[in-house]
Amino acid sequence: EDLELIDECYDFAFKCHQGQRRITGEDYIYHPISVAYILASINADKETIGAALLHDVLEDCNITREEMEEKFGKEITKIVYGVTKINKLNFNDESEVLIANHRKIIVGLAEDVRVIILKLADRLNNLRTLWALPEEKQKKKAKETLEILTPIADRLGMNKMKSEMEDLALRYLKPDTYFDILEKLNQTKAEREALVLEMQDKITTLLTENDIKHEIKGRAKSIYSIYKKLAKGRKWNDIYDFLALRVFVNTEQECYQALGIIHSKYRPIPKRVKDYIASPKTNMYQSLHTTVFGIDGHLFEIQIRTYEMDEVAERGIAAHFAYKESATGQGKAEFKNQMEQKLQVFRNILELNNEAQTDEEFVHNVTEDLFKDTIYVFTPKGDVLELSKGSTPIDFAYKVHSQVGDKMVGATVNGSIVPLDYKLKDNDIVSIRTNQNSPGPSREWLQLCNTAQAKNKIKAFFNRIDKDEYLKNGEEILKEELKRRKIALSDFYKDDVIGKALEEYKYNNIEE
Ligand code: MN
Secondary structure, three states, X not given: OOHHHHHHHHHHHHHHHOOOEOOOOOEOOHHXXXXXXXXXXXXXXXXXXXXXXXXXXXXXOOOOHHHHHHHHOHHHHHHHHHHXXXXXXXXXXXXXXXXXXXXXXXXXXXXXXXXXXXXXXXXXXXXXXXXXXXXXXXXXXXXXXXXXXXXXXXXXXXXXXXXXXHHHHHHHHOHXXXXXHHHHHHHOHHHHHHHHHHHHHHHHHHHHHOOOOEEEEEEOOOHHHHHHHHHOOOOHHHOOOOOEEEEEEOOHHHHHHHHHHHHHHOOEOHHHOEEOOOOOOOOOOOOEEEEXXXXXXXXXXXXXXXXXXXXXXXXXXXXXXXXXOOOOHHHHHHHHHHHHHHHHHHHHHHHHHHOOOOHHHHHHHHHHHHOOOEEEEEOOOOOEEEEEOOOOHHHHHHHHOHHHHHOEEEEEEOOEEEOOOOOOOOOOEEEXXXXXXXXXXXXXXXXXXXXXXXXXHHHHHHHHHHHHHHHHHHHHHHXXXXXXXXXXXXXXXXXXXXXXHHHHHOOOOOOO
16 A cells, blocks of 8 residues: 555656666666565565665765655655665775774664665675676675674574575685585485475374474575584584474464474484574574484474464564554564564664764674674784674684694783683784694683584594593493393394483484
8 A cells, every 4th residue: 555655766766777777787776676676575664665766866866855855754764864874884804994884884773773674685686686796896795794784684583684695695705615515415405305305294294193284394404504514613424404394383382292293203312402482582583493313314403483483583673564563463462562672672772872972882882782692803913703702712712723722822812911711802802822832722621611613622622632542441331331230232232222322311422
């Protein structure tokens, strides 16, 4: 029913961009239309779609703010000005300005969250047509996307958009890696698809027998998520969640029922069962996650969620568009309530923005709120490293390189020597002192570090040293104990016996 306003926006944008072409060769108007289309597909409201059509007109058309407000209303004008402001920023690769750029984008976000949703759609369309730019610019855009925009999309829970942007950015930033992963995936594609289909069949039968109405879809892992796992040091063969399924049911209760039914037939890996329904992620994501031993012993990652949860999982904050006007019923009312709370965070930031305070204070407060779990620190050369909050110099060292971590003997932060359990803060400049003669990390470090990456690398160090010895000792102890209990070795070394033991003690394999 709001087409009239959108028509007017389109007509104005069409006239304004007439004769202009994009670097892709097509008429310029295709860009605003595509951005508006992306936003329409997430059910954005009329103001956001209207603003999308108009988002590049300020550069080329003579129209004052007052005229625009009169023609299209205050809301649209505010969004157009917001996104134009962000787009005018000249992003720079120098790390010093990175945080400042964060801020500027967040200011746009703070004025109205729709500004940032529009900015994300604008960038998504630009990434889709990134092929037309010279390589250097492609890389710059891709890097900036991954450093600034996808973390914001993540914070807002806009996973679908985030995921497409990440894959596109990786394709231009690290084409070799990207196509390497793509090729490896293609090689195993037919086999994986067959396995997923078969498992899908089995689970459908199982759930239908138990009268649970549901739908199941196979799910492709994003290339970027695989890249991140590889970058964290995982080997291709160790990534065992390539086989992924998603089960949709109608109610929250059915989520748990479905999980129980699946577990009764397929044994789950204990540590991989996650209940994001009872404890949603900070961006409101809800689902049950489990990884089970499926057909032929293949591991399957299964997510179970309601259709409503799916809406939020894919669109995040943008899901509020769909519920804004038509909220009815308990679930929707609750959801709307949550959405309101989330939006309140942005309103608070807006208030912060209005109060007189230095840039530094502003950045600090806003990053505190929005990027709660992440800090940005610098190497002495000015490279930025992203770490989770609570990280110490040990995490920093292992993030730089395992060799730096393994040979670390001390750390300096902002010019002063700090203890290894020092909690790093945003903007800290961290320098690690190493000594090639250092015998290696101490076991105590496992308690002092915060990131999984550092823990894994420290464990890997000790594993290399200790593994053989432990294996030998373990085997001795086991043999003695079996002998004492008069159990034959051959009776113990059976798959089901060992499987049971591993499950009970929560280990992945007999060597562990
Ligand atoms: Mn644009």
